[in-house]
Amino acid sequence: MKAEGALSVALIGNPNTGKTSLFNILTGLHQHVGNYAGVTVEKKTGTWNLPGGGKVNLIDLPGTYNLNAASLDERVAVDVLAGHSSDAAPPDLIIVVVDVENLRRNLYLASQASELGVPMVIALNCWDVAERKGLQIDSKLLEQRLGVPVVPTVARTRRGTGALAEAVTRALENRPMLVRPRWPEAVTDSLTDLRRELVEERGEVLREGELQRLLFDRYSAVAERLQTPTKERDTILRNAREKLHRGGYQPDAAESLLRYRFLNPLLNDILERQAAMKKRSTSESIDQLLLHRVWGLLVFVGMMYVVFQSVYTWAGPFMDLIANGVTWLGESVGNVLTTTPILQSLVVDGVIGGVGAFLIFLPQILVLFFFIALLEETGYMARAAFLMDKLFSWSGLNGKSFVPLLSSFACAIPGILATRTISDPKARCITILIAPLMSCSARLPVYLLLIGAFIEPVYGASIAGLTLFAMHFIGVFLAGPIAWLLHRTLPRSVSSQPFVMELPHYRVPQIKRIAHRLYESGSEFIVRAGTIICAMTIVIWALLYFPRPPELAESVRASASIELQEPSAAAVENRINAAYLKQSYMGRFGHTVQPIFDPAGYDWKITVGVLASFPAREIIISTLGITYALGGEVDEGSDDLRSALTKAEWESGPRAGTPVFNIPVALSIMVFFALCMQCGATIAVIAKELHWGWAIGSFIGLTALAWVAAVLTYQIGMWIPA
Amino acid sequence: MRLDLIKKDGVYRVQKMDSGNPCIARLMTMGLLPEQELRLTHEAPLGDPIAIEFNGCQMSLRLEDAALIEVEAL
Numbered sequence: 125m126k127a128e129g130a131l132s133v134a135l136i137g138n139p140n141t142g143k144t145s146l147f148n149i150l151t152g153l154h155q156h157v158g159n160y161a162g163v164t165v166e167k168k169t170g171t172w173n174l175p176g177g178g179k180v181n182l183i184d185l186p187g188t189y190n191l192n193a194a195s196l197d198e199r200v201a202v203d204v205l206a207g208h209s210s211d212a213a214p215p216d217l218i219i220v221v222v223d224v225e226n227l228r229r230n231l232y233l234a235s236q237a238s239e240l241g242v243p244m245v246i247a248l249n250c251w252d253v254a255e256r257k258g259l260q261i262d263s264k265l266l267e268q269r270l271g272v273p274v275v276p277t278v279a280r281t282r283r284g285t286g287a288l289a290e291a292v293t294r295a296l297e298n299r300p301m302l303v304r305p306r307w308p309e310a311v312t313d314s315l316t317d318l319r320r321e322l323v324e325e326r327g328e329v330l331r332e333g334e335l336q337r338l339l340f341d342r343y344s345a346v347a348e349r350l351q352t353p354t355k356e357r358d359t360i361l362r363n364a365r366e367k368l369h370r371g372g373y374q375p376d377a378a379e380s381l382l383r384y385r386f387l388n389p390l391l392n393d394i395l396e397r398q399a400a401m402k403k404r405s406t407s408e409s410i411d412q413l414l415l416h417r418v419w420g421l422l423v424f425v426g427m428m429y430v431v432f433q434s435v436y437t438w439a440g441p442f443m444d445l446i447a448n449g450v451t452w453l454g455e456s457v458g459n460v461l462t463t464t465p466i467l468q469s470l471v472v473d474g475v476i477g478g479v480g481a482f483l484i485f486l487p488q489i490l491v492l493f494f495f496i497a498l499l500e501e502t503g504y505m506a507r508a509a510f511l512m513d514k515l516f517s518w519s520g521l522n523g524k525s526f527v528p529l530l531s532s533f534a535c536a537i538p539g540i541l542a543t544r545t546i547s548d549p550k551a552r553c554i555t556i557l558i559a560p561l562m563s564c565s566a567r568l569p570v571y572l573l574l575i576g577a578f579i580e581p582v583y584g585a586s587i588a589g590l591t592l593f594a595m596h597f598i599g600v601f602l603a604g605p606i607a608w609l610l611h612r613t614l615p616r617s618v619s620s621q622p623f624v625m626e627l628p629h630y631r632v633p634q635i636k637r638i639a640h641r642l643y644e645s646g647s648e649f650i651v652r653a654g655t656i657i658c659a660m661t662i663v664i665w666a667l668l669y670f671p672r673p674p675e676l677a678e679s680v681r682a683s684a685s686i687e688l689q690e691p692s693a694a695a696v697e698n699r700i701n702a703a704y705l706k707q708s709y710m711g712r713f714g715h716t717v718q719p720i721f722d723p724a725g726y727d728w729k730i731t732v733g734v735l736a737s738f739p740a741r742e743i744i745i746s747t748l749g750i751t752y753a754l755g756g757e758v759d760e761g762s763d764d765l766r767s768a769l770t771k772a773e774w775e776s777g778p779r780a781g782t783p784v785f786n787i788p789v790a791l792s793i794m795v796f797f798a799l800c801m802q803c804g805a806t807i808a809v810i811a812k813e814l815h816w817g818w819a820i821g822s823f824i825g826l827t828a829l830a831w832v833a834a835v836l837t838y839q840i841g842m843w844i845p846a
Numbered sequence: 847m848r849l850d851l852i853k854k855d856g857v858y859r860v861q862k863m864d865s866g867n868p869c870i871a872r873l874m875t876m877g878l879l880p881e882q883e884l885r886l887t888h889e890a891p892l893g894d895p896i897a898i899e900f901n902g903c904q905m906s907l908r909l910e911d912a913a914l915i916e917v918e919a920l
Contacts, residue, residue, distance in 0.1 A: 190875040226903050229877050377865035380874035417891040510906045514892040624872050627897055627904040
């Protein structure tokens with residue numbers, strides 16, 4: 125991505141300032157943008173073509189309120205700005221994206237960044253909102269006082285990007301620096317001590333701004349990067365902080381007090397008009413309802429219910445459309461390939477049947493992602509965290525865990541990555557470990573298939589919706605006690621960070637952005653279907669198809685002619701298929717392992733499905749699709765998997781002749797999938813974010829939990845009279 | 847009086863705060879300093895956390911942290 129020798133420019137700013145939108149506009153690259161504090165957790169880069177023909181490498185840093193480097197996000201920001209990240213060189217320029225409505229707080233970050241000695245340009249973003257609210261800020265006056273270019277922008281409508289490009293082009297030449305506070309003697313003396321002891325005597329490479337971080341922040345991640353032995357380093361830092369304290373400044377409060385004391389006189393008259401603004405903002409009025417102790421909760425629960433209900437009802441017609449398309453395709457391709465039975469089976473039963481069974485769920489995935497995007501873009505997610513915080517606090521988590529966990533309902537991987545915004549390492553670890561318990565969208569197909577086949581026909585659509593809702597919450601209910609146990613057993617982290625969270629202003633969501641996010645997740649789903657799912661499908665088809673000795677067909681044909689009065693060609697064909705399936709590699713393996721899953725009510729076919737879906741849980745659908753297609757149950761009359769399942773019967777044993785699937789079995793399978801960690805990608809991400817030990821431990825733990833819960837569900841279900 | 851004990855919405859002024867607590871230190875970097883005026887705006891369903899507004903931004907904080915902030919009514 126990075127052009128050789130190109131200048132680099134870093135974008136920093138508070139969360140919710142529209143920084144990422146600006147990044148997207150300037151670079152033309154797209155990325156995920158939300159309205160929740162700190163959704164940008166990864167460093168993103170792109171090329172920005174300046175109007176003068178120059179190219180710069182633009183780096184989008186995580187949204188942070190300050191550079192105190194307590195959370196991973198803040199640490200990334202300090203490291204990049206100081207030139208200690210993997211890219212080595214510090215940026216040539218910083219663009220600070222500032223929300224006009226929170227000028228003071230936003231400029232605090234700018235002021236901290238200026239200490240790192242990098243030239244700066246300020247983008248006053250959300251200018252339109254400020255204008256609408258009657259907030260007028262004299263950007264020319266601000267520019268004079270701060271000593272750096274100040275450009276009003278509106279990231280949404282691209283307003284001001286031309287002026288920003290010009291300002292940046294000029295600033296790369298004349299390198300303007302933001303005015304810096306004149307620190308009192310107590311501070312400069314302590315900084316001198318630090319410089320002498322760390323830089324001069326021990327050869328550490330530290331800029332002025334980094335020395336300040338070491339002095340002002342009790343738990344600075346900058347300290348972790350030093351080469352000096354920990355004990356020695358801590359003594360040096362403690363002495364410097366004590367000196368500051370003796371000089372009359374409480375070290376934890378010194379920077380905030382002094383820096384705001386410096387900024388306030390620069391801003392006070394500029395901000396005067398802001399004080400005259402009406403006391404209660406629109407967001408606050410909306411919150412009177414949405415954060416109300418009774419109505420707020422009801423709205424929250426109602427909203428969640430509507431989300432899951434819509435997933436079920438809205439998508440129906442589109443799913444039928446896809447299902448019919450898949451059937452039609454299977455039949456037409458099947459007719460072409462009648463001369464080569466192996467190829468016909470591979471293409472029709474394997475690829476089209478398996479991948480098609482998976483693709484059917486695209487509409488529902490899109491509906492779910494639509495709602496998650498909508499809640500994030502409007503700013504409601506932070507409110508949800510506010511409402512839910514108390515429920516989390518007893519288990520050692522906080523409301524900040526809520527968004528990563530809610531994202532995990534779409535997919536645990538972005539959820540786990542989103543935990544980087546949690547500054548408390550222990551809370552972060554616990555959140556990662558329980559994230560796989562949130563019912564991700566890959567489980568959705570399993571629920572939909574089984575609910576559609578067994579719950580809906582008996583109890584109707586509203587109970588079906590409720591079951592779907594319950595399946596999504598079973599993991600949540602178990603996650604609480606598990607988090608509590610982990611909270612009790614894990615050692616307390618040194619820099620435990622309590623829960624402070626901004627409730628950003630509500631925003632009208634941008635259709636374009638939501639559409640783009642849907643497009644991204646939709647195409648990801650289709651690519652997944654075309655690659656991993658397709659490949660796994662072929663492997664599983666092969667394991668279910670081979671070996672195929674011709675003499676087996678003969679013996680089945682012979683016995684059928686004796687047992688059946690008038691053997692129809694189709695009935696004989698079905699028997700042959702079933703016999704082949706039973707003695708296939710996967711069939712034999714399934715029979716061997718089936719006793720383990722017998723207490724949960726699974727026959728060997730379900731066992732095969734469960735085992736095959738450990739790499740990725742959605743494989744169960746295509747596996748069942750192939751199993752029943754190969755077994756001959758799916759014929760022209762009953763072309764879908766649902767009816768094949770309802771017709772399946774036990775082949776042998778005490779339950780021979782009774783249906784395999786009843787409501788307890790269906791529930792037991794759903795519970796197993798709701799709890800088990802059948803996702804190779806999640807295991808890899810946990811290993812990357814925490815440690816391999818945690819990844820393996822959570823895999824074993826969750827699998828055991830899933831088995832126990834599935835067995836309990838089946839046994840209790842069978843005990844209750846129908 | 848302590849911020850966590852206030853039950854009524856309204857405008858208050860910060861008198862004293864314990865900057866040794868990381869949560870308070872964080873709020874201070876956001877501009878919540880002694881002498882700053884704030885408004886109590888919302889309470890979560892179980893009374894905890896609470897939301898306060900200062901300088902045009904709304905922050906949520908837990909009662910245990912609010913207990914470290916002394917305010918006076920205005």
